[in-house]
Amino acid sequence: xxxxxxxxxxxxxxxxxxxxxxxxxxxxxxxxxxxxxxxxxxxxxxxxxxxxxxxxxxxxxxxxxxxxxxxxxxxxxxxxxxxxxxxxxxxxxxxxxxxxxxxxxxxxxxxxxxxxxxxxxxxxxxxxxxxxxxxxxxxxxxxxxxxxxxxxxxxxxxxxxxxxxxxxxxxxxxxxxxxxxxxxx
Amino acid sequence: xxxxxxxxxxxxxxxxxxxxxxxxxxxxxxxxxxxxxxxxxxxxxxxxxxxxxxxxxxxxxxxxxxxxxxxxxxxxxxxxxxxxxxxxxxxxxxxxxxxxxxxxxxxxxxxxxxxxxxxxxxxxxxxxxxxxxxxxxxxxxxxxxxxxxxxxxxxxxxxxxxxxxxxxxxxxxxxxxxxxxxxxxxxxxxx
Numbered sequence: 299x300x301x302x303x304x305x306x307x308x309x310x311x312x313x314x315x316x317x318x319x320x321x322x323x324x325x326x327x328x329x330x331x332x333x334x335x336x337x338x339x340x341x342x343x344x345x346x347x348x349x350x351x352x353x354x355x356x357x358x359x360x361x362x363x364x365x366x367x368x369x370x371x372x373x374x375x376x377x378x379x380x381x382x383x384x385x386x387x388x389x390x391x392x393x394x395x396x397x398x399x400x401x402x403x404x405x406x407x408x409x410x411x412x413x414x415x416x417x418x419x420x421x422x423x424x425x426x427x428x429x430x431x432x433x434x435x436x437x438x439x440x441x442x443x444x445x446x447x448x449x450x451x452x453x454x455x456x457x458x459x460x461x462x463x464x465x466x467x468x469x470x471x472x473x474x475x476x477x478x479x480x481x482x483x
Numbered sequence: 484x485x486x487x488x489x490x491x492x493x494x495x496x497x498x499x500x501x502x503x504x505x506x507x508x509x510x511x512x513x514x515x516x517x518x519x520x521x522x523x524x525x526x527x528x529x530x531x532x533x534x535x536x537x538x539x540x541x542x543x544x545x546x547x548x549x550x551x552x553x554x555x556x557x558x559x560x561x562x563x564x565x566x567x568x569x570x571x572x573x574x575x576x577x578x579x580x581x582x583x584x585x586x587x588x589x590x591x592x593x594x595x596x597x598x599x600x601x602x603x604x605x606x607x608x609x610x611x612x613x614x615x616x617x618x619x620x621x622x623x624x625x626x627x628x629x630x631x632x633x634x635x636x637x638x639x640x641x642x643x644x645x646x647x648x649x650x651x652x653x654x655x656x657x658x659x660x661x662x663x664x665x666x667x668x669x670x671x672x673x674x
Contacts, residue, residue, distance in 0.1 A: 317650035320625060353667040354653065357660055358625055361610060362603040364518050368532075372518065373510050376536050377503070380543045384501055 308337045321351035488555035499546040517564050523622040524568035526611045538564045565637045609659040617652035
């Protein structure tokens with residue numbers, strides 16, 4: 299191959315290389331980088347081809363970017379959607395599984411603890427009733443005093459509100475358990 | 484792992500626990516580049532915003548199991564947004580339809596009508612005039628810095644097909660931006 303023919307072949311190969319990879323030589327395959335280093339430095343036409351490819355890369359890099367206002371509005375939309383999904387997907391699925399398990403284990407354990415927790419106030423109320431009943435019965439003022447005693451113990455309103463199945467002590471403890479749930483969550 | 488990658492990893496871990504502030508920081512960091520990819524691959528800004536939003540929301544939903552590599556979150560986001568764009572173009576049969584358009588369609592007339600405007604807008608027009616596959620290959624290779632192999636994997640085509648798309652894209656752009664190129668070259672002092 300004559301020098302002239304080789305030069306033509308090199309230029310054609312360089313043109314193809316520049317069309318594929320652009321002027322940034324770090325993007326070229328290593329073998330091509332080596333091959334064309336001397337070609338570009340020795341052949342002015344090759345050097346000119348590289349300059350044209352560089353100019354095209356500069357133009358491509360000048361392509362416009364989205365406006366700040368458009369990006370900010372999109373950010374707000376993304377955050378609004380993400381926060382809407384938070385209780386359903388992220389709080390259960392995306393949290394570490396160990397902590398989710400422990401929360402649910404504690405939540406399951408709470409109802410079992412509740413009956414034992416309400417035993418002592420109920421027993422105290424019953425004991426007080428017994429003592430007062432004996433005293434008031436012996437004094438002959440049972441009916442009137444019984445009503446006052448029920449108000450003091452809070453049983454009357456609880457009975458009225460809950461058809462006599464739940465006493466006020468249980469309701470108070472129920473609130474406490476609910477607040478524990480809220481803390482856990 | 485670099486500082487940026489470490490910060491990404493910490494923010495993703497916090498987002499996985501439902502930390503909205505951490506997620507907001509990730510959105511601040513990465514949305515612009517995600518949106519830029521989507522805008523260049525899809526020619527419709529509204530569609531690009533939809534894809535960018537879906538990409539970031541996928542990050543939020545899957546943060547729990549996400550393994551942030553040494554390069555940070557950017558490669559994962561780039562892969563997701565590119566795949567979403569390609570899926571959209573395929574589902575709308577845009578790849579096939581646009582492929583039938585001539586390579587240099589309308590570039591000259593569009594260019595003439597936009598002469599008075601700034602160079603970046605003219606480049607936008609030229610990029611939008613490219614067929615979808617050429618623009619996708621160029622976006623992934625030039626703007627996102629992916630390798631030829633990675634571009635081929637995302638687009639589901641061979642290395643040779645990627646080379647062909649890149650070469651045709653650059654040829655079309657050179658023709659469409661001929662005047663701008665001449666201006667730039669005339670500004671460059673001779674060696």
